Amino acid sequence: MINYKEKIAELIAPQIGELGKDEILDIIELPADSSMGDYAFPCFKPAKILRKAPPMIAKGIAEAIADAPIFEKVEQVNAYVNMFVSRDEFAGEIVKEVVAKDEDYGKSDMGQNRPVIVEYSSPNIAKPFHIGHIRSTVIGASIARIYDYLGFDVIRINHLGDYGTQFGKMIVAYRHWGNRQDVIDSPIKTLLEYYTRFHVEAEKDPSLEDEARATFTKLENGEKEETEIWQWFRDESLKEFNRVYDMLGIKYDSYAGESFYSDKMPRFVKELEDKGLMEEDDGAQLVRLDDYGLTPALITKSDGSTLYITRDIAAAVYRKETYNFYKNIYVVASQQNLHFQQWIKILELMGYEWAKDCVHVPFGLVSLEDGTMSTREGRVVFLEDVLNGAVDKTREIIKEKNPDASPEAVEEVAKAVGIGAVVFNELANYRIKDYVFSWEHVLNFEGETGPYVQYTHARACSVLRKAGEDTVAKAREGFDPSYLTGNSAHALSTLLYRFPDVIVEAGEKYEPSIVTRHIVDIAQAFNKFYHDEHILVDDEDERIAKVAMVLAARAAIRNGLDILCMKAPEKM
Ligand code: ARG
DSSP states (O other), X not given: OOOHHHHHHHHHGGGOTTSOHHHHHHHOBOOSSGGGOSEEEEOHHHHHHHTSOXXXXXXXXHHHHTTOTTEEEEEEETTEEEEEEOHHHHHHHHHHHHHHHGGGTTOOSTTTTOEEEEEOOOOBTTSOOBTTHHHHHHHHHHHHHHHHHTTOEEEEEOOOBOOSTHHHHHHHHHHHHOOHHHHHHSHHHHHHHHHHHHHXXXXXXXXXHHHHHHHHHHHHTTOHHHHHHHHHHHHHHHHHHHHHHHHHTOOOSBOOOGGGGTTSOHHHHHHHHHTTOEEEETTEEEEOOGGGTOOOEEEEOTTSOBOHHHHHHHHHHHHHHHHXXXXXXXXXXXXXXXXXXXXXXXXXXXXXXXXXXXXXXXXXXXXXXXBOOBTTTTBOOBHHHHHHHHHHHHHHHXXXXXXXXXXXXXHHHHHHHXXXXXXXXXXXXXXXXXXXEOHHHHTOSSSSXXXXXXXXXXXXXXXXXXXXXXXXXXXXXXXXXXXXXXXXHHHHHHHHHHHHHHHHHHHHTTOTHHHHHHHHHHHHHHHHHHHHSOSSOSSHHHHHHHHHHHHHHHHHHHHHHHHTTOOOOSOO
16 A cells, blocks of 8 residues: 555655655644645745745645645645645555455554563452453553554463452451352452451451461461462452453453462562662661652561562563563553552662563543442442443343344344443543543443444444445455545545554554544544445446445444454444
């Protein structure tokens, strides 16, 4: 496919010898308003270098390049050169390419199979897996998918919070007030109850705290009974997490969480001491980071037990040694910014030059319309309930719209659209923004929502069904692009053309919302094309060309949904 920007830079370069092609590429703009062309070249910077008025330079360039066959017209407007590409050639190139690549459109080999770790979700066992966790889960899953598309070898890790002093508390609570069946029936809710109960009882009887500490020490020493209970808590919780991951279609390569590193820590404690980074403070060991504007990081407590941060240091080194990652990405809430700054700095001070390849990708908070969540007060919305609720609501809407659909079909679409709606909503805004979860917004079929994009995809599928296999097969073979030069067709071609670059940008910025917004744009442009033009016209050549356009739009929307980890139902 022609790289239009490159081509334009090559045409402009001889006109301003003082600027290199890369500098020209940086100056070329994509005007938001199509009346200013498909590409524009502002002449302010060249004007400074050449010491001439910008409009004069623009005029010279416009005249010199106007005859190039890639353009329909080139205009000088004030300091700008506005370039309009030759629409039928453009549509021909792009639609042909998208249709041919189909499922692979948007993929590249830029990553050259280099290993990239994406760590996401990482819930704490026995703490509720609530709507707040959906952010890490969904943003991380989508970033992983983006890196798949870019040709990296992605390793998905769930760094479970399955270790720490809270397990001493839970075991104590279980022994005093628990029962086996409750844990089996509803592990996370039950373990959370134990945890809450422990705190209530410990207020009255502080000796419980000592008991919990002693129990955790036994766990750390690998004593049989404590280890068995802990393992059982972990297994039961994981079953529950997996139920949610299955609903979301999420898979992991590794569940090596905090406990996995419990026996790997002494090496790092010693290494920190040997490298003179550790300082003793009342029996505890810490690393001072004042020189870097950070608070000290506690590495071991006075009783010798390690901390969350110690386990992250061990985990990063383990990952480097095991996977030799090119990048190690952590999708974790912005509340943990300091934590990540601390340990990444510590790795750097330890002399690990690859510390720079550990990337914290933070995101903002979710709150509920009727107030924020509070684990302590038991005011939490469980992720599983949200997903089931979305499926239920969607089922109602679908039944209302299609009273005759079979129950199986309704069920399948309700799952794809209900869960997709929640996922899409997560990925619709810049990840760093806080937001308020609203059912009404999530399940809207009209606005810029998941159901809207999925519905547009289903509409494209329906057009293709109506067109018939024969026409679709012909469209795949070739078409006359001169039928695809209307404004709405051209706007759609332009968005399809940009799709691969959008994925690259989303990967570089760890920002799936860039893809989300682009597929909303494609869906809107497709719907406009659908309304403005008759697609299944009598004239065969025209019909084939337009069907090719529908095939291309459908492929891009489907691949976009795939990147967002959403299903693309063919009928809705
Ligand atoms: N389990 C932690 C939590 O729920 C998140 C873990 C983040 N990952 C990490 N490597 N520290 O808050």
